[in-house]
Amino acid sequence: MNPVVDLRPPANLVSRKAILFWTARAAIGWVVVLAAEGVWLGLTGWAPLVVVLIVTAVLTLAHLAVMPQWRFRVHRWETTAQVVYTQSGWINQERRIAPVSRIQTVDTERGPLERLFGLANLTVTTASARGPVQIHGLDHDVAQRLTQELATNTQGTPGDAT
Amino acid sequence: MSDEWRRLDARMLAVHPVQEVVRLLPVLIGVLFIGRGGQGQIWSLVGLGLAVAAGLLRWFTTTYQVTADHVRVRRGLVSRRELSVPRDRIRTVDLTSRPLQRVLGLTRVVIGTGRADRAGAEGVTLDALATAEASRLRAELLHRRSGSSEHAAPLVDVLAELRPSWVRYGPFTLSGIAAIGVVVGSLANLLNEVRLDRDDFGAVESFLGRTAAAPVWLLVIGVLVLTLVLVSVLSVVAYVLAFWNFRLARGEGVLRVTRGLLTTRQTTIELRRLRGAEVSEPLLLRAARGARCSAITTGLRGEHSSSVLLPPAPRVEAHRVASDVLRDPAVTAEELVRHGTRAHSRRYTRALSVAAGVTAVLAALAVFAGWPAWMWQVALASFPIGAALAEDRYRNLGHALVNGKLVFRQGSLVRRRQVLATDGVIGWVFHRSFFQRRAGLLSLTATTAAGRQHYTGVDIPAAEAIALADAAEPGLLEPFLVRR
Numbered sequence: 001m002n003p004v005v006d007l008r009p010p011a012n013l014v015s016r017k018a019i020l021f022w023t024a025r026a027a028i029g030w031v032v033v034l035a036a037e038g039v040w041l042g043l044t045g046w047a048p049l050v051v052v053l054i055v056t057a058v059l060t061l062a063h064l065a066v067m068p069q070w071r072f073r074v075h076r077w078e079t080t081a082q083v084v085y086t087q088s089g090w091i092n093q094e095r096r097i098a099p100v101s102r103i104q105t106v107d108t109e110r111g112p113l114e115r116l117f118g119l120a121n122l123t124v125t126t127a128s129a130r131g132p133v134q135i136h137g138l139d140h141d142v143a144q145r146l147t148q149e150l151a152t153n154t155q156g157t158p159g160d161a162t
Numbered sequence: 163m164s165d166e167w168r169r170l171d172a173r174m175l176a177v178h179p180v181q182e183v184v185r186l187l188p189v190l191i192g193v194l195f196i197g198r199g200g201q202g203q204i205w206s207l208v209g210l211g212l213a214v215a216a217g218l219l220r221w222f223t224t225t226y227q228v229t230a231d232h233v234r235v236r237r238g239l240v241s242r243r244e245l246s247v248p249r250d251r252i253r254t255v256d257l258t259s260r261p262l263q264r265v266l267g268l269t270r271v272v273i274g275t276g277r278a279d280r281a282g283a284e285g286v287t288l289d290a291l292a293t294a295e296a297s298r299l300r301a302e303l304l305h306r307r308s309g310s311s312e313h314a315a316p317l318v319d320v321l322a323e324l325r326p327s328w329v330r331y332g333p334f335t336l337s338g339i340a341a342i343g344v345v346v347g348s349l350a351n352l353l354n355e356v357r358l359d360r361d362d363f364g365a366v367e368s369f370l371g372r373t374a375a376a377p378v379w380l381l382v383i384g385v386l387v388l389t390l391v392l393v394s395v396l397s398v399v400a401y402v403l404a405f406w407n408f409r410l411a412r413g414e415g416v417l418r419v420t421r422g423l424l425t426t427r428q429t430t431i432e433l434r435r436l437r438g439a440e441v442s443e444p445l446l447l448r449a450a451r452g453a454r455c456s457a458i459t460t461g462l463r464g465e466h467s468s469s470v471l472l473p474p475a476p477r478v479e480a481h482r483v484a485s486d487v488l489r490d491p492a493v494t495a496e497e498l499v500r501h502g503t504r505a506h507s508r509r510y511t512r513a514l515s516v517a518a519g520v521t522a523v524l525a526a527l528a529v530f531a532g533w534p535a536w537m538w539q540v541a542l543a544s545f546p547i548g549a550a551l552a553e554d555r556y557r558n559l560g561h562a563l564v565n566g567k568l569v570f571r572q573g574s575l576v577r578r579r580q581v582l583a584t585d586g587v588i589g590w591v592f593h594r595s596f597f598q599r600r601a602g603l604l605s606l607t608a609t610t611a612a613g614r615q616h617y618t619g620v621d622i623p624a625a626e627a628i629a630l631a632d633a634a635e636p637g638l639l640e641p642f643l644v645r646r
Binding site: 001002003004005006007008010078080082083085091092093094095096097098099102126127128129130131133 | 460588589590591592593594595596599607609610611614615616624625628629632637638639641642643644645646
């Protein structure tokens with residue numbers, strides 16, 4: 001067999017709605033920071049704070065313009081009968097792979113913001129405390145179908161999967 | 163075995179009061195012999211009485227039961243608590259005897275479940291049983307599956323025994339610094355309790371007066387030498403206390419470690435839970451050509467005291483023990499696959515950018531905020547130090563796959579060689595930071611249910627890392643591989 005040169009990324013993208021979700025989540029964080037700075041400026045009137053405020057605003061715009069798109073292009077997932085394979089991150093990226101035979105639990109989890117956008121996170125845990133494989137930003141119904149699928153595949157694997 | 167509820171050994175009734183008295187010895191000396199008892203010390207005595215009573219009460223309220231499926235412990239007077247451990251979850255049974263318990267023939271039994279996913283579920287402690295009863299219980303709990311022998315399996319094969327000359331590695335472990343803390347703490351406590359005044363230190367005062375006249379450099383050297391000697395001596399003492407009579411033996415399906423001078427400990431590692439071994443060399447110990455060895459086992463998370471396979475000892479000895487335990491001499495072979503020039507330059511980039519950052523910040527503070535200039539001048543030293551560290555870190559980087567075992571080596575301040583059997587690998591993580599992607603490197607992590615739960619090969623050329631993971635667990639990555 002020819003030598004291995006690379007690992008291809010997982011096949012499926014996450015939901016397009018995830019872009020909006022990531023934008024909204026980041027925006028909330030930035031708004032808190034900007035508001036705090038604004039209040040501080042209003043109370044003290046200290047001139048250099050204006051510069052800080054402008055820099056923060058520029059960072060906010062840059063982050064919101066770049067991060068969600070970049071994340072969306074990186075976040076991918078794929079499952080087969082044997083494995084769960086994911087890719088996540090943006091500046092730093094990570095690919096995780098776990099055999100279905102070693103899966104211990106499959107959970108879906110939705111925060112309030114996720115519910116607003118109709119999204120869900122899927123977490124697959126194994127016997128390793130460092131081994132959970134997570135897929136963020138899935139459509140809620142995709143996540144539910146995937147959970148069912150994985151749960152069925154996992155059943156009938158004997159042993160405690162360590 | 164019957165399901166009756168049993169009590170701890172009755173001799174513990176004698177142990178508790180003595181232990182409490184020893185712990186409060188400084189107070190007692192202060193009250194009884196120096197006669198400077200004040201209000202506070204009377205309360206200390208009341209506290210002593212309460213502590214003794216609590217110890218006795220604990221004996222009367224603690225019972226345990228060993229059934230076919232569970233080990234249960236009940237304790238508490240007012241709020242009764244029952245701890246229940248399913249027997250098939252028991253991973254470790256450790257025996258410990260403190261000096262007084264040894265004299266009376268008692269042993270504390272710690273039954274560990276080592277559950278990785280639940281904090282606080284650490285099993286149960288029986289403090290204490292008669293020594294014979296304790297070993298019988300251990301044999302029963304650990305060997306149930308292999309034919310339920312009433313006696314511990316004979317340990318045929320002694321893999322390592324402490325040689326007195328190894329004590330020389332004690333000072334290189336710095337355990338003496340911790341010991342100094344303990345000694346200083348209890349001395350301060352003693353002085354405080356007996357309420358000595360400055361007047362009582364006439365001799366010390368005059369000595370201090372004389373030394374104050376000596377030149378500063380002499381004082382500094384004197385203090386340094388004194389500290390060094392003290393740390394060394396205490397480290398040796400700590401080493402002897404912890405590891406005297408150390409012996410690692412292999413029996414049927416188990417490894418057993420026995421150690422300790424005053425307090426003796428016996429830990430057992432089941433071979434079916436053994437997934438690998440780790441040889442670690444902290445910088446000082448490495449300079450003295452020493453190393454320690456520990457087991458990578460499911461059920462023992464991280465650096466657990468129960469996973470010690472060899473105390474600080476000559477490196478060749480640590481390598482031999484790792485090879486013997488895993489029955490494979492190849493896992494400690496010196497030659498590993500190096501990570502190449504890009505990993506090499508990355509070590510330098512990282513070390514030198516930290517040095518540059520620190521120096522630049524200090525220089526800026528000197529110029530704009532009036533900080534003293536010598537600070538950034540001293541920070542210049544971080545460049546050569548960083549470079550030396552980077553070179554050493556690169557030289558220590560390496561990986562290998564030998565006979566179904568994954569070997570990673572890395573680190574400078576603590577160099578570790580980690581050997582993990584591939585059947586213990588649960589999944590893979592390929593981590594690529596922004597700069598790693600530009601350099602075509604990635605960090606390959608094998609996740610596992612054993613030991614630290616994850617073992618990482620840092621900065622391996624991407625294609626090599628993928629090939630390594632593929633070779634370690636053939637088939638798993640197959641659908642996603644890109645071949646030339």
